[in-house]
Amino acid sequence: MSRRSSPLPNRYGVAPSFLWLPRESWPDLITFLVQRFPHMEEAVLRGRLERGELVDEAGKPLAAHSPFQAGTRIWYYREVREETPVPFEEVVLHRDERLLVVDKPHFLSIIPAGRHLRETLLTRLRLKLDLPELSPCHRLDRETAGVVLFCLHPPSRGAYQKLFEARTVQKTYEAIAPYRADLALPLVHRSRLEEGEGFFTMKEVEGEPNSETRISLLARHGEWARYQLEPHTGKKHQLRAHLAALGIPIHNDPWYPVLQAEKGDDFSQPLQLLARSIEFIDPFSGIARRFDSQRKLYWPE
Structure with a gap:
């Protein structure tokens, strides 16, 4: 069963989550849930069950005494603490029958994750544009701004994702970082991350x-x-890790070269990293396409 066959609809632009029940034996559902979510009080879990907030694959509400059905899924809406609105807006650069191209601001996650649920780019777009099946073709870090591709037509998504897997998408970034007179540029930096x-x-x-x-x-x-960065591979945090390793960490990077304390809702120091442009041959039309961010990076004062 796929996520699209969920018995629950999207709520406020957010898709429901699911949990596979392992092929184990448990006295009942609540006993398993208490073990599975040790950070949650049993009373909270029982309360959600009493309110009918967890359902089986047919959409039937589950109860604390419900039997543990190994190998099935239970569905629910993930909850997070109240989110602080990200005070920056996304900009739609292009839309056709398959693609939506968006200029993402700093501090906005692409998809719901961790403590970010509604204040994410995907959720915003699903609500604002009434596109419940919208899905991202690739990812950017929450701290990074710039061009992101989304697919409006679910059957077409795989073709666009294959472009990234085959490394036939040319992505160009810009970053503000310290100047090193002894660093001969341009250079190609390779390493194992x-x-x-x-x-x-x-x-x-x-x-x-x-x-x-x-x-x-x-x-x-x-x-x-101001540096231009052209990644040939797409490892997690690749650009941030590479520049830090070269002794020129990106300005306002909270994680490189040293992991700093969580800044919470401080939006005053955005990471000076921008996904400036993206180029590829459209797998359906065969047309060369390029999209550029309208955003700017700023020199430190």
Whole structure:
């Protein structure tokens, strides 16, 4: 069963979540849920069940005493604490029968994750444009601004995703970072990136390179520089990790080279990284397409 066959509709632009019940034996559903979600009080779980907020694959509300049905799914709407609105707006750059191209602002996650549910780009677009089946073709970090592709037509999404998997999409980024006079540019930086402790950040390690970025100098402003970044691979946090490894971490990066404390709802220092443009050959029309961000990066004061 796919997510599209959910017995629950989207709510406020957010798709329902589901949980597979493992092939194990439990006395009843509540006993399993208490073990599965140790961070939640049993009273909270029982309350959600009493209100009929968890349903089976047929959409029938489940109760605390409901039997544990191994190998099935239960469906529900994920809850998060009250979200602070992100005070920046997305801009639609292009729309046709298959594609929606959007200029994403900083601080806005692409999809619901963690403590971000409604204040995400996907949720905003589904609501504003009445597109409940809209889905992203690729991702950008929450801290990164710029061009993002979405698919309006679910059967077409796979064709666009294959372009990214085949590395036939040309993505160009810009970043503001310290200037290094001894760094000969342009250069191609290759390294092996693996997840660091806690899986939040990436780190360079010894071994066969699995990431590659071409770095060029666009302009200099005192001790700072504007760089053009052209990733050949798409590893998590690749651009941020590469520039940090070169001794030129991106301005306002809260994670590289050192993971800093959570800034919460402080929107005053956006990461100076922008997905400037994206180019590809459309898999349906065969036409070369290019989309550019209208946003700007700013030199440090």
